[in-house]
Amino acid sequence: MTHPMIQFDKVLKAYGALQVLKDLDFSVDNGEVVSIIGPSGSGKTTVLRVLMTLEGIQGGTMYVNGEPLNKMNVDGQLVDASKAHIRRIRSKIGMVFQSFNLFPHMTALDNCNESPIHTQGKSKAEATEESMRLLEMVGLAEKANHYPSQLSGGQQQRVAIARTLAMHPEILLFDEPTSALDPEMVGEVLEVIRDLAKSGDYTMLLVTHQMGFAREVSDRVCFFDGGKMVEQGKPDDLFGNPQHDRLKQFLSKVLEAG
Amino acid sequence: MKEPGPTNGPGNTKHLRGMSMNRIAIVSALIAFLVGMTFATFSEMRVFLPAILKGAVVTVQVSILSIALFLFMSVISGIGRLSANRPIRWASIFYIEVFRGTSLLVILFWMFFVMPEFGVTLSPMVAGVTAIGLNFGAYGAEVVRGAIAAVPKGQTEATIALNMAPYKRLTRIVLPQAIAIMIPGMSNLTIELIKATALVSAVTLVDITYAAVQQNQLHYRTVEIFFITMLLYYVFAQFVRFGGEALEEHYTRHLSKRV
Amino acid sequence: MDWRWDFTFDVVLPKMWQAAGVTIWATVASFAFALVGGLILMLLKTNRSAWISRPATELIEFIRATPLLVQIFFLFFLLPEIGLTLPPLTTGILAIGIYNSALCAEVYRAGFQAVPKGQWEACTALNMSTYRTFRDVIIPQSLPPIVPALGNYLVAIFKETPLLSFVAVAEIMQVSKLIGAEYYRFTEAITIAGIFFLVMSLIAAFGIRLVENYVKRSILH
Numbered sequence: 001m002t003h004p005m006i007q008f009d010k011v012l013k014a015y016g017a018l019q020v021l022k023d024l025d026f027s028v029d030n031g032e033v034v035s036i037i038g039p040s041g042s043g044k045t046t047v048l049r050v051l052m053t054l055e056g057i058q059g060g061t062m063y064v065n066g067e068p069l070n071k072m073n074v075d076g077q078l079v080d081a082s083k084a085h086i087r088r089i090r091s092k093i094g095m096v097f098q099s100f101n102l103f104p105h106m107t108a109l110d111n112c113n114e115s116p117i118h119t120q121g122k123s124k125a126e127a128t129e130e131s132m133r134l135l136e137m138v139g140l141a142e143k144a145n146h147y148p149s150q151l152s153g154g155q156q157q158r159v160a161i162a163r164t165l166a167m168h169p170e171i172l173l174f175d176e177p178t179s180a181l182d183p184e185m186v187g188e189v190l191e192v193i194r195d196l197a198k199s200g201d202y203t204m205l206l207v208t209h210q211m212g213f214a215r216e217v218s219d220r221v222c223f224f225d226g227g228k229m230v231e232q233g234k235p236d237d238l239f240g241n242p243q244h245d246r247l248k249q250f251l252s253k254v255l256e257a258g
Numbered sequence: 259m260k261e262p263g264p265t266n267g268p269g270n271t272k273h274l275r276g277m278s279m280n281r282i283a284i285v286s287a288l289i290a291f292l293v294g295m296t297f298a299t300f301s302e303m304r305v306f307l308p309a310i311l312k313g314a315v316v317t318v319q320v321s322i323l324s325i326a327l328f329l330f331m332s333v334i335s336g337i338g339r340l341s342a343n344r345p346i347r348w349a350s351i352f353y354i355e356v357f358r359g360t361s362l363l364v365i366l367f368w369m370f371f372v373m374p375e376f377g378v379t380l381s382p383m384v385a386g387v388t389a390i391g392l393n394f395g396a397y398g399a400e401v402v403r404g405a406i407a408a409v410p411k412g413q414t415e416a417t418i419a420l421n422m423a424p425y426k427r428l429t430r431i432v433l434p435q436a437i438a439i440m441i442p443g444m445s446n447l448t449i450e451l452i453k454a455t456a457l458v459s460a461v462t463l464v465d466i467t468y469a470a471v472q473q474n475q476l477h478y479r480t481v482e483i484f485f486i487t488m489l490l491y492y493v494f495a496q497f498v499r500f501g502g503e504a505l506e507e508h509y510t511r512h513l514s515k516r517v
Numbered sequence: 518m519d520w521r522w523d524f525t526f527d528v529v530l531p532k533m534w535q536a537a538g539v540t541i542w543a544t545v546a547s548f549a550f551a552l553v554g555g556l557i558l559m560l561l562k563t564n565r566s567a568w569i570s571r572p573a574t575e576l577i578e579f580i581r582a583t584p585l586l587v588q589i590f591f592l593f594f595l596l597p598e599i600g601l602t603l604p605p606l607t608t609g610i611l612a613i614g615i616y617n618s619a620l621c622a623e624v625y626r627a628g629f630q631a632v633p634k635g636q637w638e639a640c641t642a643l644n645m646s647t648y649r650t651f652r653d654v655i656i657p658q659s660l661p662p663i664v665p666a667l668g669n670y671l672v673a674i675f676k677e678t679p680l681l682s683f684v685a686v687a688e689i690m691q692v693s694k695l696i697g698a699e700y701y702r703f704t705e706a707i708t709i710a711g712i713f714f715l716v717m718s719l720i721a722a723f724g725i726r727l728v729e730n731y732v733k734r735s736i737l738h
């Protein structure tokens with residue numbers, strides 16, 4: 001029996017009276033690359049943040065590869081998950097942040113080594129070997145001993161991607177990974193993400209404002225507005241032949257802005 | 259390939275180093291002045307300077323021991339204040355509020371005069387160090403708490419995304435960055451603490467202040483005696499300030515461009 | 518340990534009641550002195566002439582870097598020598614006032630500096646007089662950081678007044694020591710002194726929060 005890799009079942013997220021996600025049903029298959037687009041305040045980033053357990057939800061259940069994340073099975077009943085359970089399921093998910101969130105007091109290499117050594121219990125030599133391979137992959141092997149403050153924004157984001165890959169996630173979440181970058185650095189980061197998407201090794205969920213990139217790399221694009229998924233489909237269908245007025249308006253505004 | 263060389267913006271480092279050099283110059287000048295004055299008015303000073311310097315030794319002893327207790331209590335209760343564990347959090351809040359809310363002298367007298375009623379008789383030194391350390395620890399707790407809270411939220415989020423255990427999160431990511439933030443506040447409190455050691459003269463410890471009062475009652479050289487007394491405290495304060503700046507430079511050398 | 522309630526009520530509390538008045542008077546008077554003194558020191562420190570601003574800066578630094586207790590003793594011994602014989606309470610208020618003037622000067626300065634430079638420039642661009650600039654633009658914006666900081670110094674001064682017991686001013690601490698020495702019982706008096714400071718500090722902290730919120734609401738909307 002195959003499960004979707006990610007499944008949201010009537011997920012409700014609210015800040016007080018403000019509902020950010022309204023009974024969201026949503027799923028992503030294993031190996032699928034899905035982009036989420038939408039205006040600000042549409043709840044698109046919240047989808048990633050609740051899945052990463054950065055924020056709690058008020059209702060519904062999230063599943064990762066068929067296993068509940070915010071709940072757990074006890075004698076056939078779904079009860080609120082223990083911290084240990086959340087940590088076990090969460091180990092499958094990695095996240096790349098808009099503002100990188102590298103640890104400023106550690107070198108690029110130490111950033112990558114942190115999780116393998118201190119949560120997976122790998123030896124330093126083993127972790128370093130793998131981290132160097134990952135830094136090589138993102139084109140920054142020679143910057144391994146540099147601190148984040150010595151790297152450009154684009155380089156920092158590539159280190160952050162390597163750091164995330166070092167924890168061997170099955171799911172990669174990208175939260176507007178190029179929004180905080182100067183325009184000339186966007187390309188180098190997108191290139192790395194493109195390679196990851198093509199590899200087919202990861203289930204990827206990407207929140208982005210780069211419509212062209214979303215169209216290029218995604219298997220599916222979802223349009224969010226007002227805490228709901230309004231429309232989804234293959235990139236060419238969604239961008240080429242939008243159905244809902246809200247999506248049409250959104251796309252025309254985005255294209256107008258260039 | 260660029261070697262991982264000096265990390266700060268060069269201007270920043272120079273600026274800091276310039277300030278430190280300035281401090282060293284001021285402190286050295288003061289010490290030279292102090293020694294010079296000793297010789298210039300040798301006959302006058304000879305009478306009371308040894309007693310005051312003997313007091314200075316006591317002040318330094320009390321200061322060092324109190325600072326150790328102060329740092330310990332600050333960190334313990336500052337972290338405890340943010341603990342998810344309710345009894346630990348409440349105990350920390352209780353300690354912080356009580357020892358910040360009362361006056362140091364009251365705490366000192368309480369240690370010295372009331373503790374014996376409970377069967378615990380403290381020597382003047384122990385009473386002084388305990389009172390000062392506990393009092394300043396309560397203030398330091400707020401500095402530690404504020405510094406931990408000032409570590410950007412994204413750092414904690416990154417540790418969650420990397421699936422790190424809460425205790426590793428604190429010791430490996432949050433505290434190392436919080437230390438850099440708390441140094442100026444803690445160094446200011448340390449200076450205040452050294453000044454506050456003057457109060458131990460109330461429980462019969464002969465520190466600089468006590469010695470100065472004694473010597474003044476013997477010799478009536480108010481201006482000289484108190485000028486030297488204040489100068490000594492001033493020099494101690496400058497040493498702490500200098501040390502604090504050096505530490506801050508050390509801890510922030512990679513953090514110049516916060517991200 | 519034994520706590521004697523009759524002793525507490527018959528001896529300690531009546532004496533402490535009077536002493537509390539002295540403590541509060543010393544606090545208020547020193548604070549008033551510091552408010553004005555701090556303003557003067559701040560104006561000297563920010564004076565355009567380096568001949569005035571440098572010495573003022575160094576004086577502030579020196580006052581801040583030396584213990585208040587030493588300054589109290591210094592004034593206590595010095596004033597009579599130069600022919601000024603004042604009651605110990607007055608001398609003490611003077612010492613605490615001067616010490617806190619140096620601290621308040623920094624509060625004022627930081628408050629004015631916190632107003633963005635663009636606000637000054639806008640006032641110049643609108644051709645406003647210096648008086649109008651301060652009254653209508655700078656002071657209203659610098660009050661929100663200044664007021665709570667000054668409030669904290671009021672509480673700090675309150676907790677500094679026990680130092681006056683060193684020069685035999687009959688404030689709370691001195692009176693509880695005297696009671697202890699007279700009756701060989703320290704527990705009740707010193708504990709009550711502690712509770713007095715704790716309760717007053719908590720009330721003051723609450724009051725500062727109220728004033729802080731009021732200032733924030735009424736000036737910055």
